[in-house]
Amino acid sequence: xxxxxxxxxxxxxxxxxxxxxxxxxxxxxxxxxxxxxxxxxxxxxxxxxxxxxxxxxxxxxxxxxxxxxxxxxxxxxxxxxxxxxxxxxxxxxxxxxxxxxxxxxxxxxxxxxxxxxxxxxxxxxxxxxxxxxxxxxxxxxxxxxxxxxxxxxxxxxxxxxxxxxxxxxxxxxxxxxxxxxxxxxxxxxxxxxxxxxxxxxxxxxxxxxxxxxxxxxxxxxxxxxxxxxxxxxxxxxxxxxxxxxxxxxxxxxxxxxxxxxxxxxxxxxxxxxxxxxxxxxxxxxxxxxxxxxxxxxxxxxxxxxxxxxxxxxxxxxxxxxxxxxxxxxxxxxxxxxxxxxxxxxxxxxxxxxxxxxxxxxxxxxxxxxxxxxxxxxxxxxxxxxxxxxxxxxxxxxxxxxxxxx
Amino acid sequence: xxxxxxxxxxxxxxxxxxxxxxxxxxxxxxxxxxxxxxxxxxxxxxxxxxxxxxxxxxxxxxxxxxxxxxxxxxxxxxxxxxxxxxxxxxxxxxxxxxxxxxxxxxxxxxxxxxxxxxxxxxxxxxxxxxxxxxxxxxxxxxxxxxxxxxxxxxxxxxxxxxxxxxxxxxxxxxxxxxxxxxxxxxxxxxxxxxxxxxxxxxxxxxxxxxxxxxxxxxxxxxxxxxxxxxxxxxxxxxxxxxxxxxxxxxxxxxxxxxxxxxxxxxxxxxxxxxxxxxxxxxxxxxxxxxxxxxxxxxxxxxxxxxxxxxxxxxxxxxxxxxxxxxxxxxxxxxxxxxxxxxxxxxxxxxxxxxxxxxxxxxxxxxxxxxxxxxxxxxxxxxxxxxxxxxxxxxxxxxxxxxxxxxxxxxxxxxxxxxxxxxxxxxxxxxxxxxxxxxxxxxxxxxxxxxxxxxxxxxxxxxxxxxxxxxxxxxxxxxxxxxxxxxxxxxxxxxxxxxxxxxxxxxxxxxxxxxxxxxxxx
Numbered sequence: 001x002x003x004x005x006x007x008x009x010x011x012x013x014x015x016x017x018x019x020x021x022x023x024x025x026x027x028x029x030x031x032x033x034x035x036x037x038x039x040x041x042x043x044x045x046x047x048x049x050x051x052x053x054x055x056x057x058x059x060x061x062x063x064x065x066x067x068x069x070x071x072x073x074x075x076x077x078x079x080x081x082x083x084x085x086x087x088x089x090x091x092x093x094x095x096x097x098x099x100x101x102x103x104x105x106x107x108x109x110x111x112x113x114x115x116x117x118x119x120x121x122x123x124x125x126x127x128x129x130x131x132x133x134x135x136x137x138x139x140x141x142x143x144x145x146x147x148x149x150x151x152x153x154x155x156x157x158x159x160x161x162x163x164x165x166x167x168x169x170x171x172x173x174x175x176x177x178x179x180x181x182x183x184x185x186x187x188x189x190x191x192x193x194x195x196x197x198x199x200x201x202x203x204x205x206x207x208x209x210x211x212x213x214x215x216x217x218x219x220x221x222x223x224x225x226x227x228x229x230x231x232x233x234x235x236x237x238x239x240x241x242x243x244x245x246x247x248x249x250x251x252x253x254x255x256x257x258x259x260x261x262x263x264x265x266x267x268x269x270x271x272x273x274x275x276x277x278x279x280x281x282x283x284x285x286x287x288x289x290x291x292x293x294x295x296x297x298x299x300x301x302x303x304x305x306x307x308x309x310x311x312x313x314x315x316x317x318x319x320x321x322x323x324x325x326x327x328x329x330x331x332x333x334x335x336x337x338x339x340x341x342x343x344x345x346x347x348x349x350x351x352x353x354x355x356x357x358x359x360x361x362x363x364x365x366x367x368x369x370x371x372x373x374x375x376x377x378x379x380x381x382x383x384x385x386x387x388x389x390x391x392x393x394x395x396x397x398x399x400x401x402x403x404x405x
Numbered sequence: 406x407x408x409x410x411x412x413x414x415x416x417x418x419x420x421x422x423x424x425x426x427x428x429x430x431x432x433x434x435x436x437x438x439x440x441x442x443x444x445x446x447x448x449x450x451x452x453x454x455x456x457x458x459x460x461x462x463x464x465x466x467x468x469x470x471x472x473x474x475x476x477x478x479x480x481x482x483x484x485x486x487x488x489x490x491x492x493x494x495x496x497x498x499x500x501x502x503x504x505x506x507x508x509x510x511x512x513x514x515x516x517x518x519x520x521x522x523x524x525x526x527x528x529x530x531x532x533x534x535x536x537x538x539x540x541x542x543x544x545x546x547x548x549x550x551x552x553x554x555x556x557x558x559x560x561x562x563x564x565x566x567x568x569x570x571x572x573x574x575x576x577x578x579x580x581x582x583x584x585x586x587x588x589x590x591x592x593x594x595x596x597x598x599x600x601x602x603x604x605x606x607x608x609x610x611x612x613x614x615x616x617x618x619x620x621x622x623x624x625x626x627x628x629x630x631x632x633x634x635x636x637x638x639x640x641x642x643x644x645x646x647x648x649x650x651x652x653x654x655x656x657x658x659x660x661x662x663x664x665x666x667x668x669x670x671x672x673x674x675x676x677x678x679x680x681x682x683x684x685x686x687x688x689x690x691x692x693x694x695x696x697x698x699x700x701x702x703x704x705x706x707x708x709x710x711x712x713x714x715x716x717x718x719x720x721x722x723x724x725x726x727x728x729x730x731x732x733x734x735x736x737x738x739x740x741x742x743x744x745x746x747x748x749x750x751x752x753x754x755x756x757x758x759x760x761x762x763x764x765x766x767x768x769x770x771x772x773x774x775x776x777x778x779x780x781x782x783x784x785x786x787x788x789x790x791x792x793x794x795x796x797x798x799x800x801x802x803x804x805x806x807x808x809x810x811x812x813x814x815x816x817x818x819x820x821x822x823x824x825x826x827x828x829x830x831x832x833x834x835x836x837x838x839x840x841x842x843x844x845x846x847x848x849x850x851x852x853x854x855x856x857x858x859x860x861x862x863x864x865x866x867x868x869x870x871x872x873x874x875x876x877x878x879x880x881x882x883x884x885x886x887x888x889x890x891x892x893x894x895x896x897x898x899x900x901x902x903x904x905x906x907x908x909x910x911x912x913x914x915x916x917x918x919x920x921x922x923x924x925x926x
Contacts, residue, residue: 016831038832040803041896070831072892124831127892128666131856165892329665 005086007152008079009121014069016124018076021065022083028061030054036068049073053080053094074163075123078155098162098192105225106170106194108253111135111391112294113323114335115172119144121153126160130167132329138172141184142199150176154187161191170194172230178206182213189217193227195253200261201231202238204248211249228253230296234261239280246291254294256325257284260301272308274315285320297324306334313338340392341385349385350399352378357400408556409905417795419843421916422905425556426511426535428573430908433917436846441914445771446572448613460589460627462642467494467620468501470641471578474616476502479509479534480577483614485607486516487582487594487743491653494582494620494645496523503532511555513574514538515565515606516809520653528553537574538565539799539809540907548906549806551922557806557907559799562606562742563768563777563815564912569609570771573914579610579617581634582648586621590639591632594744595754595761597623599649602723602744602753604633605763611638622648633761655746661703661726662696666827666856671697673877674784674825674854675704680875681868683782683821684708691720691816692784694745697825701784702726709735720767720780720816723749723759731759740776742767742812768815770913775818783819787826789840792882794847794862796824797840799909802833804841804899804923806907814912817849821868828855834889834896836860836882841899843918844909853882860885900924 003024010019018036025031032050034043050064064080071079074096081094115136118126122144129137139157141150161171173188174197175181181198188196198210207229214227229252231245238245239262246255259270259277268276281297288295297316300309313335316324323339326332341349351369356379359367367374389395409422415432423430431439456462464470476482482502484495495514502510508531512524515538522543527533535555540548548557560568568574583604584597594604599622611617611634619634620643662668674697678684684705692698702719703726709715710733718738719727725748730736732752739759744750752759768777777783787796788808798813800806816822826835836853851868853860858880861869872879880888890896901921911917 038896040899041834042832042894044897045894070833072832073894128669128856131669132665330668 002087005083007082007086008071010067010069014124016070016072016075016127017122018066018068018071018079020079020083021067022080022087023063024059024087025061025063030059030061031063033063033065034068036066036070038068038070045073046076049076050080053077053084056094057084057088057090057092059084059088071123072127074159075156078159079152082152082155093158096159096163099165101165101167102162102171102192104168104194106228108226108228109294110170111323111388112170112254112296113339113392114332115170115296115323115325116329116332117144117174117299117325117327120157120173121145121149123156123160126164129329130165130169132332133167134169134326134329134332135323136170136172136195137166138174138197138325140174142174142176142181154184158187158191161188161193172197174199174232178209182209185210185213185217189214189227190221190223195228195230197256198229198231199258200234200238201245202235202241204241204244207231207245207248207252211251227251230254230256232256232258233280233284234258235265236262238262239283242284242287243290246287246293252291252293254296254322255284255288256296257281257298259298272312281319281321289320294322295320297321299325299327300331301327303328303331306330309334310338336392340394341389345385346389346395349382349389350395352382353386354400356382408554409908415916417843417846417917419918421908421919422556423916425908426537426558431915433911433915436848439913439915441571445570446575446613449615460636462590462636462639463588463624464641464643466501467497467580467618467643467645468504470618470643471498471501471505473641474578474618476505476507476578478507479511480507481511481513481575483513483576483579483610484515485581485604485610486514486518487601487604487606488599488649488654490518490520491599491650492518492520492582493647493649494580495521497645498580499524499527499532503527503530508532509534512536512538513576515562516811517541517544519543539811540806541809542807545806545808549804549920549923550925551902551904551906553906556905557920558910559810559907560910561810561814561912562764562812563770564810564910564914565606566609566764567770567912567914568910569613570769571914576610576614577616579607579614581607581611581617581619581639583619583621583634584648585623585625585629586619586642587625587627587629587636588642589627590617590619590634590636590642591627591629592619592621592634592636592639593629593632595631595633595750597621599623599647599651599654600747600750601649601654602750603741603761605742605761607634608763608765611635616640618643620645620648622646661699664696667697668700669856670825670827670854671700672704673856673859674701674823675708676875677823677852677854677859677872677877678705678782678821679708680872680877681821682871686714687717688781689716689718689720689779690782690784691780691819692722693786694722694724695786698784698786699724699726701825702730706730706733706735720776720783721749723752725749728752728759731756740767764812764815768812768818768912777815777818778820780816780819782821782823783816785813785816785822785824787824787835787845790824790826790836790850790853790882791838791840791847792886794850794853794882795840795843796845796847796850797842798844800842800920802837802841802896802899804901804921806920810844810909814845817845821851822849823852823854824850825854828857828885828889829893832893834886834893836886836889837896838886842909842920846917853885855885857888858885
């Protein structure tokens, strides 16, 4: 093995991160050198953490250089462990206790209007992400992480799942493409992940492999709790196989579509109108609805154009999607606002729900509104609309107790 | 002579010197407690017969003007900061003084900027003895490390006017760089190649200095009208090639923030103001030129537009955003203290409702009333806030003196003072047990808005009551501090030397705190 290792980031623009240089020596003891912008406040804590980690991995002789730009403890520990494991072969993991706020599982059919992508190796973008209240936060190990940073990102993502407050948003991770991505699972499955995105998915076999590995890790670690899968369809083949994928396992909660890769695969390019992806989007929606799961649309990449995003969301909703990805926190509100039902939809849905309630109370088998008969699927859709309206803050949950319409 | 002497504990519990820079000073007594008596300070009597009949007061160079003004060792030289980091004149004044072999000058700027790093060599060689004024960046670091011969003294903009008016500071020579002037000395900031809007920070200097030198790169025939500085106060006029660098006069901070976290804080602040009933027809506010403050102004504008109401006035720091509100009819007046961009300059020049103000009009302790206390809500920043709602705006948590007070202390007197701040910066908690340096007493600070919650000063039961069912994340200041510590850890206090390197004045001229030396590395 090498005798010197590096991990983390440094430079003028780097924040909430640190850069570690670790050199194992023969018998000179521990030499810890600290340069930190928060030295006046946390110098002693940082040195104590560094000593503790080195002791934990039984390193007695080393020169450790920490160049700190204000890394939180879980980030610094991840960086140190990433450096140590380049030099020392060990299965041990240095973990802080999971914070109470992160000890939650999620339901299969919870709302997934928005899910915010966060690069897995950029701690500064993670720290406040949950405050913007997307439905889910995705710690990305795939395309948002440089190839040579993939390994160190795993430690950051693992520690973030335990110690970064998600403020109740669903804890999601996008692993690398299977089979390479299977090894990512070791870093996330035991640490409270709620949902795993499986990118560039083209077969039920890939899902089988993911679930097999998840179950192996769970039995080894004696852990339970639901872990959901969201395969991402990003190729022509994936679109054709989408129904097979959607029905391949009971823990699949939705399919997402990734249009950048898909349009590249077709040999075309993405346009704002989206004509080139109309078939793929419709196919994915149809596969999802046929399988009884949620359909999630691709991200919209122009983060400065909120009006275009809005149009995109409205189209997406019209096609039957239940949510979409986002790459900037300011997109979240626009996505929620426009996926949510509008006033006319809410008013109509309320009337139908009340009519249904009324009919049920009277023991009538047929629901009618005015002179119109209401079919059961219409009632179901109305109930869903009302639930969406409540969930997005457009309707008080006690609306039935309010004044009559 | 000792730099300082007679340490006492003031009414805020802070240990401060009663004697420094050769004079006695009063320790802080509490808000509104200090009431000096006697008569205001006055400049020497001038006689118009001593000045040229043709009104031509021009002299060939800054050096000639300083010689004519009888520059001597130990004098106080003042300048203004309307050119911000694009100022070319203050450095030249001390170059000239240095060439003349003058020593021990006191520089009395209304603020300093990184461009004034040039002056460190004159602090080293004794040309300048010490600085009384905000010390940003390199000068703050120099002072923090104990290298200055005298004690730094930081005053608010209003406090600077107060100090000049009650004689705490005697200005021997005021140098007023002016974007446009005539040979009689009438000067304005609203036009010319280096237009900066107004010259309010130089008003006290023009009125009270023994000698006043106007320096311009745009000499116009008499009269330079409208005049912001009147020629009757001016002794000499110097014409130079360039007084300021326009692109650096325009502040770099006048962009709406793109940071989602800051936008979240801005949005919460605007929502709080709305829930508290502050945003109503005829209200007034002050928001600075920082990204978060600007965004709050935009949220206010949206609320006004939606409800078809208008604000009565905005206190500014103006730039294109308040100007747009003025031109869109969302506000009746901008009362402007300094102009941050060319849209602000244009508006001030063209729009009679864009009013140029000075520390005298805005918040002068020796005035017969205080505009600042008429403002409905003011949005301010801070480097630290503590459990008593006390705030620091001059030092960082490592003890370094890095910012000036500006109008910050003066603005605390508004009807509602809100500080939108991040709960922590990287790993540095902003809400802490006790501020490193006390600049603003907690009794004047009403609300802290962070991305993780809003704390209302328990003294403001009215605000607590109005916002309790707002759905906003209202917490106690203790809860906010605990939340910061749960994420960052509990911060140690910086280990500082006992030596005092600067005094912080309150708006009334009393000493509210002292800044300690940062130990050498």
